[in-house]
Amino acid sequence: MQLENKNQITMQIRDGVIAGSPIVIGYLPIAIAFGVLARQAGISLLELTSMSLLVFAGAAQFMAAGMIGLGVSAIEIIIATFVLNLRHFVMALSFVHQLQHIPLKWKGTLSIGVTDETFSVSSIYKHKAEQAYCHLFYGTIILTSYASWVFGSFLGGVLGDVIPEQLTQSMGVALYAMFIGLLVPSVRKYKRIAVVSVCAMLINYLLSPLIGQGWGIVAGTILGAVVGIFVLEEEKI
Amino acid sequence: MIWLIIIGMAVVTVLPRVVPAYIVDFIQFPSWMNKWLKAIPFAALGALIFPGIMTVIPEKPYAGVFAGLVAILAAWFRVHVIGVVAIAIITVYLFTI
Secondary structure, eight states: OOOHHHHOOOOOHHHHHHHHHHHHHHHHHHHHHHHHHHHTTTHEEEEHHHHHHTTTTTHHHHHHHHHHHHHHOOOHHHHHHHHHTTTTHHHHHHHHHTTTTSSHHHHHHEEEEEEEEHHHHHHHHHGGSSSSSOOOHHHHHHHHHHHHHHHHHHHHHHTTTTTTHHHHHHHHHHHHHHHHHHHHHHHHHHHTHHHHHHHHHHHHHHHHHHHHHHHHHHHHHHHHHHHHHHHHHHGGG | HHEEEOOOOHHHHHHHHHHHHHGGGGOOOOOOHHHHHHHHHHHHHHHHTTTGGGGTTTOHHHHHHHHHOOOOHHHHHOOOOOHHHHHHHHHHHHHHH
């Protein structure tokens, strides 16, 4: 019995590393790019690495580095970060809903690590939530992603000038490609999912210029999922 | 000043992520809301992909879109997600030379 538990723990951690590896690959170049940009904005290596350690929100950190470079006030940066990260409220709600049966302390702890990427990958592996020690599976995805984000930022701050801009720019597509790589297999299994995603895209595209990028993603996610209530059949999702 | 920004950002980032864990037990979800929550990942993925993908090379929005189409094709033919990412990076790189 003891041994069986141990095997299950090892298995969940191993599966978490495997499931998290696309995020690691997606995060590294983006984190490096963040490090480079933050240095250029006059943020020290210690400060930019600490920002990644404490904040762990890619888009918000890019925006903040840009705003710091422009000399924008602290309160404006903090409010903009809040607005941009409100989408994680919706994602975290869906994430904890998936993990309803695990202890609150685990739900709370894991939620700290909800980002666009860790959330997307976790929700693709929702069948894992029924297994024993599933919190270790999701925890491993989050920890490996977090480690690569912090390490990548540090690396970017150190080697910023050595990496050709052309390459960092091309790597900027990595996270989008990962989202596509996660979405397409679900659409392949159940075509109506595409309707939900395309509606979310259009809502975001139409509203972003009016309400900003952060709110656009929030609106696209909430309203796109509302479309899902009407087009998806309960038993197929 | 910068540390104030970092700590402030950390607080407003953690709050929206953690609050749902503490309120989810007090909410009884009607069935349409369960469906809504299940649809959220797919809607979120859509909203995260587009129009953001057009900004990969800001002056060439079509480069990101083209790389996205290549990625869709690769994923459709069951290429592993790491392969999809690699193919997309190479595609964008070709647009920069």
